[in-house]
Amino acid sequence: MWLDMDLKDAIVRAVVDGLHRAVVYLPKDVKEAIKRVYEEEKSPTAKTHLEAILRNIELAERLGLPLCQDTGIITFYVRVGTGFPAIHQIEEALIEAVRKATSTIPLRPNSVDPFTNRNSGDNTGRYVPVIFWDGFRDGDGLEIVVVPKGGGSEYVSTFAMGVPGKGVENIKEVVLDAVVRAGAMPCPPTIIGVGIGGTADLAMHLARKAATVRRVGSRNPDPHVAELEEELLKMVNSLGIGAMGMGGTASTALAVHIEYAYRHPATYPIAVAFQCWAARRAVVTIEPSGRYEIEQ
Amino acid sequence: MAVYRLVTPLKEEDVRRLRVGDTIYISGIVYTARDAAHKRLLEYLREGRELPFDLSNGVIYHCGPVAVKEGGVWRIVSAGPTTSMRMEPYEHIAIERLGVRMVIGKGGMGAKTAEACKRHGAVYTVFTGGAGVLAAQAIKRVLDVYWLDLGMPEAVWKLEVEDFGPLTVAIDSTGRNIIDEVVKMAVERKKGVLSQEHNALI
Numbered sequence: 001m002w003l004d005m006d007l008k009d010a011i012v013r014a015v016v017d018g019l020h021r022a023v024v025y026l027p028k029d030v031k032e033a034i035k036r037v038y039e040e041e042k043s044p045t046a047k048t049h050l051e052a053i054l055r056n057i058e059l060a061e062r063l064g065l066p067l068c069q070d071t072g073i074i075t076f077y078v079r080v081g082t083g084f085p086a087i088h089q090i091e092e093a094l095i096e097a098v099r100k101a102t103s104t105i106p107l108r109p110n111s112v113d114p115f116t117n118r119n120s121g122d123n124t125g126r127y128v129p130v131i132f133w134d135g136f137r138d139g140d141g142l143e144i145v146v147v148p149k150g151g152g153s154e155y156v157s158t159f160a161m162g163v164p165g166k167g168v169e170n171i172k173e174v175v176l177d178a179v180v181r182a183g184a185m186p187c188p189p190t191i192i193g194v195g196i197g198g199t200a201d202l203a204m205h206l207a208r209k210a211a212t213v214r215r216v217g218s219r220n221p222d223p224h225v226a227e228l229e230e231e232l233l234k235m236v237n238s239l240g241i242g243a244m245g246m247g248g249t250a251s252t253a254l255a256v257h258i259e260y261a262y263r264h265p266a267t268y269p270i271a272v273a274f275q276c277w278a279a280r281r282a283v284v285t286i287e288p289s290g291r292y293e294i295e296q
Numbered sequence: 297m298a299v300y301r302l303v304t305p306l307k308e309e310d311v312r313r314l315r316v317g318d319t320i321y322i323s324g325i326v327y328t329a330r331d332a333a334h335k336r337l338l339e340y341l342r343e344g345r346e347l348p349f350d351l352s353n354g355v356i357y358h359c360g361p362v363a364v365k366e367g368g369v370w371r372i373v374s375a376g377p378t379t380s381m382r383m384e385p386y387e388h389i390a391i392e393r394l395g396v397r398m399v400i401g402k403g404g405m406g407a408k409t410a411e412a413c414k415r416h417g418a419v420y421t422v423f424t425g426g427a428g429v430l431a432a433q434a435i436k437r438v439l440d441v442y443w444l445d446l447g448m449p450e451a452v453w454k455l456e457v458e459d460f461g462p463l464t465v466a467i468d469s470t471g472r473n474i475i476d477e478v479v480k481m482a483v484e485r486k487k488g489v490l491s492q493e494h495n496a497l498i
């Protein structure tokens with residue numbers, strides 16, 4: 001019989017391990033997308049940098065080192081099994097895991113007081129790490145999606161309240177504007193998440209999750225939305241920004257992921273979130289016995 | 297678009313020969329500096345104090361590395377570039393007053409830096425954003441660290457590098473700014489794409 005205390009430790013261990021995996025190994029879908037874009041790209045400058053990215057990915061794996069030094073403010077999406085025993089300890093465990101990962105992996109400390117500019121030194125602080133309670137799941141397991149997303153791509157996040165009458169045209173305008181304004185800053189090729197509808201905060205939440213958690217190659221189950229994803233990706237790549245923003249035919253974006261909610265008749269929230277090529281994520285599943293699995 | 301291997305200290309005539317789109321691999325010494333270090337550099341200049349390091353004909357790298365100290369020796373674990381635009385208010389002064397010949401970063405820089413590159417014979421180059429391990433591999437040794445009181449990422453790290461790159465020249469000494477040009481072109485293309493859309497609707 002496990003005590004709650006033991007289970008808390010087990011969560012900490014699993015999440016530190018998940019973070020370690022996430023910052024060293026890029027998920028397979030992302031790697032494959034970068035390779036595909038490398039093949040398709042025609043600009044020699046963009047190709048040079050895509051090649052450097054691929055070499056960097058390989059080196060990180062071989063040496064077991066974080067592939068980019070900016071592991072950001074860490075975000076967790078948590079789904080709790082209805083039968084999971086130590087629910088009241090999850091939050092504490094996640095914060096402890098971040099502290100531990102910061103000193104052991106090591107991760108660069110990125111959590112700063114917005115008023116005093118004091119860096120907490122351990123990647124924690126008010127509301128940080130960011131924890132989203134993403135509902136319940138069947139069974140007694142705990143599922144945590146770990147997302148270390150850097151500041152460069154976060155910096156260019158965009159929100160616009162569209163004109164309700166304009167519809168889909170509006171979405172295209174806002175997305176293309178955001179991509180042009182972001183330019184080289186989010187380390188293209190990027191994965192672009194678009195959140196539509198709901199409330200302002202929900203649209204941004206959907207956009208960010210679509211950019212970071214959804215696998216590259218997956219399509220929105222709604223065929224019309226899936227079609228819009230394809231169309232937007234073509235449009236974005238036709239802008240010619242390219243890997244690292246020095247021009248390119250195929251490497252501005254790896255994918256466009258759209259998620260939507262119903263909207264109020266008087267509003268049309270459109271949010272755009274960028275995930276750089278270093279699209280790091282891991283899914284950690286923990287059982288009440290303390291056993292855990294990590295998937296990417 | 298040529299490929300060059302350069303060694304520090306850089307020579308003005310070599311730097312003036314570089315053009316937008318050229319690829320460079322650099323060996324010798326580079327100094328990291330982010331926002332806080334740039335602010336302090338300027339404070340020193342204003343107060344007429346002598347800097348603890350020499351940047352003339354030198355290289356500044358916009359980078360906040362992850363470093364570990366093992367047995368009293370610093371080692372760089374990961375050291376990719378950071379967004380250069382934050383240094384735009386300061387860099388032209390560093391180029392003019394300190395004789396910096398090359399700035400390395402990511403994301404592009406603005407008109408002030410381009411003007412300084414033209415006037416004083418310097419370049420802004422881009423290292424692959426996010427390629428922190430690749431960068432660390434080319435860093436042979438930490439020669440010194442200054443202003444560690446600013447914190448590990450903000451301190452100035454004096455690094456010995458070998459074939460550090462690929463670096464793409466994004467601003468050359470003619471004042472051309474490729475990232476700026478690409479964005480301007482993208483703005484035009486965006487208008488084209490959207491008006492096609494619009495016409496298809498009516």
Ligand code: SF4
Nearest residue numbers: 068150152187276426
């Ligand atoms: S945008 Fe991404 S790849 Fe670029 S430096 Fe930031 S975290 Fe690294």
